[in-house]
Amino acid sequence: MQIESTPEAETGLAPTPTFDDLPYRRADFGTVGDALDYAAQGLKGFNFHDARADLVRAYPYAELARDARTQALRLIAEGVAPGDRVALIAETGADFAAAFFAAIYAGALPVPLPLPTSFGGREAYVEQIAVQLRSAEPKMVLSSQGLFAMVEQAAEGLCAARDWTSFFAAPAPVVELPQAAAGDIAYLQYSSGSTRFPHGVAVTHEALLANLAGHAHCMEAGDGDRVVSWLPWYHDMGLVGCMLAPLANQISVDYLATEDFARRPLSWLTLISRNAHNTLSYSPTFGYDICARRISPSINVAERFDLSRWRVAGNGADMIRPEVMQAFVDVFAAAGFKASAFLPSYGLAEATLAVSIMPLGEGIVSDLIDERTLAGLSGGRTDSRRPTRYRAIVNCGKAVPGLTIEVRDETGAVLPDRKIGRVFVKGIGVMAGYFRDPEATAAALSADGWLDTGDMGYLAKGSIFIVGRAKDMIIINGKNHWPQDIEWAIEQLPGFKAGDIAAFAITTPSGEEAPAVLVQCRTSDPAERSNLREAIRTKVRAITGMSCVVELVPPRTLPRTSSGKLSRSKARSQYLSGEIQPFDVAA
Structure with missing residues (x-):
């Protein structure tokens, strides 16, 4: 196998290690700040790569903690108080990471906001950011210099706007940082589709860390693992699953910016190939699809990639399509990829992230459902001339520790196995509510703590199968x-x-x-x-x-x-x- 030149060879930089001497703790902390303080005692951290998968910056958790504490002092000097919101344009990099944890240390609520997409143009992006700023009512919004003109326009009349460079150069007078409690809100997560009526999901430190511990338990994460990710930090799977989870579980991460993945998706697999240890990496179905389609007959997969140590190839964030997963296996088996590495899961921001995860090593397991069942019909077939048609529904596994799943009919009655209905979730990882939106909270979250996910599915022997969104x-x-x-x-x-x-x-x-x-x-x-x-x-x-x-x-x-x-x-x-x-x- 011939792997592309390593980042150390070309840049002289070295990534943070996969192993160190810090005793492993599975997200058993009171707050997110406590988790960073502990991880900072070791040598691991974040590593940022360019579009060719070459290392640009290694950012140990110790350095992140120092920077974040300094930036927290600057936030406080700017008048940010506990409970205030600090909006952050979520570019994958050290600046966002430092600002996110600065808000945590200052007792404020970081609010990750999306980057522009190739759809809609400048005005659509400015309006999207403005709508979310009106909802969150932050004290300030921070962005890179490259996006600052658009962000400043969106923030006009709503809050102060600063770019990372000028903000990080501001004075940082020394004051005592506040101490958060486990039941405090840690951050606000806006849906990636938030437009006219955005809902900021309020997640407590306790809920977040419980979900991160449950997620790590299901994946048996720990020493010897390394995460590779291209997922955006304004989406719950990218922010919670691939930024906060590795930190709270003291795991090093290799990042490829989302826009770089879009241009050169195979760089994702190059990063995985360079890892000499176990890799955990997640993607929606379309990420696997793009990579499989990019392999032309001229590419020798076995020589270019080594995916044999890809221990967990997570699937989530959208409907999982078994035929796409099989196509990925067909293409990359020659590089050592194992179908058993696939780890289907189901989750949503309102439950912090993970609701259910398949057992390790089982891969994609599908259930064939008669189209009449999916259509809500019962009884015998009305036209014997038409063949029976089925759809493959992927098993998304059992509830993560601390959560309970029910499927209910239109009257709210709990349905038995293999009956399709609306999916409800209850447990410690469920959101506190939608930020300053009691009406939307009451519509989604019952008084006794059951969350209406808005998804349709069915249970079978404790495993959840998702068939679609109710609104679709x-x-x-x-x-x-x-x-x-x-x-x-x-x-x-x-x-x-x-x-x-x-x-x-x-x-x-x-x-x-x-x-x-x-x-x-x-x-x-x-x-x-x-x-x-x-x-x-x-x-x-x-x-x-x-x-x-x-x-x-x-x-x-x-x-x-x-x-x-x-x-x-x-x-x-x-x-x-x-x-x-x-x-x-x-x-």
Whole structure:
């Protein structure tokens, strides 16, 4: 195997070690600040790499703790008091990490905010940040110099705006730092899709550390492990799973910025290949998909990569697609990747992060569900001429320690095994509520602590199987249709991939409900477009038995959340408002 040149050889830098002499503790701390104080006694830390996977900066936890305490003094000098919010544009790097923990040490609530995406442009980003600033009401917002002009515009009339460079150069008079309690709010997590009505998830130190300990327990994390991540720090899986979890469990991390992963996804695998020890690394399905698609016949996978020490290849943050996972195995088995390394999981920010995790070593385990069950129908088949169709639903494992999962029907009654209903969660990792939004909190969180996740699924022998988001369900003539089924059907046609299609329900001019699909089209030939529309209609009808409205749209039209996931609800609203303009049917 020939691994690309190591960062030490080219830059003279050395990453923080995988091992040190500090006794391992599994996130058993009172507060996040306590966790950093302990990790700072060792040699491990964060390591930031460029797009080619070369080390740019090693940032030991000891250095992070020193910087964060100094920045906490600057926050206090700026008038930041315990309980105040400090908004932070979450670029992957030492500046954000120091500012995040500075807010923790100052008793304030750090609020990670997203980076711009390639969709929407400057004004859309400014408005998104402004909406979240209005919700959080921070004392100040901090960003890099490169994004400062947009952030300053968003903050106008709302809060002070500073860039890292000027803020870190400000005086830091020595004062006593406040001491947080386990029950205090640690940070606010905004959904990556937060737009008009953002909800800041308030997470306590106690809930966070309990979830981090449960997550580490399920993965058997500890000495000898190393985390590799490209996930954004404004998303719960990136922030909690790949920043806070390694720190609270004293594990070194190698980071690739999300935008660098988007340009050079195989650098993720290069980082994993360079690790001589066990690797823990997570990704949504689309990350595995992108990597598998980037391997051309000219790439010798066995020579370029060594994935044999990838102990935990986590899957989460979106629906897990077994066929994509199998394609990844097919491509990278030659590099030593084992299918048993896949670790499906289910979680959401309202439960801090992890709700359930599969047992180690079992990989992707799917359950085949009859389409009639998914549609909410019962009884015998009404048309014996139509074959029985199934969808593979991935087992997302059992609840992490400290959490309980129930599946309920529309009346709130708990359902037995293998009955699809709404997923509820209760336990120490559940959020305290939505920040300053008692109405939204009451809608999601019952008085006795049960969280309505908004997801639909079923339990089987204690394991949870997620079938989709309740709000995405398309209900026509009393029958449930899942948009994923329609989208996956179209993706089977040549030339399409995940993310090219958005399915949702609309009301037709005749007043009837019908499914509609927006399909990103790359051909300009009118005849090809006409044939494509008919092929899509035929495919959807064959899979679902429904006729659908097909609209072809230009590439890069469909909206996404800041974490890269397709936003069906936003696609629907933009289509209905005319913001998304399909190609002319006659064109």
